[in-house]
Amino acid sequence: MDKLDLAKTYKTYYKAGTEPELVGFGEARYLTIAGQGDPNGERFAQAAAALYAAAYGAKALGKAQGTDFTVPKLEGLWWMDSGKPALEVPRQEWHWKLLIRMPDFVTRALAAEAKEKTTLKKKELADDIAHVAYEAMAExxxxxxxxxxxxxxxxxxxxxxxxxxxxxxxxxxxxxxxxxxxxxxxxxxxxxxxxxxxxxxxxxxx
Missing domain, CATH: 3.20.80.10 (Regulatory factor, effector binding domain)
Known part of the structure; x- marks a missing residue:
């Protein structure tokens, strides 16, 4: 069975140079989880663990259906209510949304099934897994x-x-x-x- 590696399929998305560059991206699908607080804190760590658990759950279901993939790198969106630069704001006020990109064959239904099955296996993460969402984004x-x-x-x-x-x-x-x-x-x-x-x-x- 071939294993899809999104980093190799979408090289521009996962590779950048050490000088600024202008690029363009179409719509992609993600598992996401949002929160607020210090990225070194327990809330962030739990959210990341729940997101990875759901992503590997989706991978397992995909593999069972003959469409395996490598779980790609963690991503994050960051913003502040005040609009100020992050380093001028206490970390407890930082808003974040963590993302892991999914291949097109991971549908909303498959993601929901992955969450359900992962919750049964990772009961200690159940509350956080419940907040994992399936979203599309086009930057x-x-x-x-x-x-x-x-x-x-x-x-x-x-x-x-x-x-x-x-x-x-x-x-x-x-x-x-x-x-x-x-x-x-x-x-x-x-x-x-x-x-x-x-x-x-x-x-x-x-």
Whole structure:
């Protein structure tokens, strides 16, 4: 049985250079879970565990039907109610939505079945698995760049992305999007690789 690897199928989506670039993305499907609070806190960890459990549940069902796939990298959307930069806001006020992209053959019905079966196996995560959703998202035109290093130094990369956008008359029109290419439990902070992405549109000059 062939195993679908989304990172190889959608190379632009899971790969970015160390300079800002303009790219475009169509609609994709995800399992998601949303919350608020410190990303180093227990709520975030539980949410991530529940999301991965549901994703591997979908993988198991797909494999049983002859359509296996590699569970791809964790992603996150981030925003603040105040609109201020994240580092100027207490972490307890950070809003996030974690995502794991799904192949097209993982339907809403299959995702629901995966949640149901995973809840029976992972009873300690039942409350969080209940909040896992199946969503479609199309970011369209976007600026992205690879950030190498700890998350605390992301503002330096974001500044370069904003300068690129400003020079081309582009403005952000979606949430701050991150794709985590490395496991922080296995890699020192200096080697962390994160794709940063902003959906954009042309500035209205009228």
């Amino acid at each position: 369209g035109l976007s600026v992205q760049m690879l950030h190498v290093g700890p998350y605390e130094t992301e503002p330096e990369t974001v500044e370069r992305m904003h300068a690129y956008m400003e020079a081309r008359g582009l403005v952000q029109n979606g949430l701050h999007h991150e794709i985590y290419l490395t496991d922080p439990r296995k890699t020192p902070p200096s080697g962390w690789k994160t794709i940063l992405r902003f959906p954009v549109e042309q500035r209205d000059l009228s």
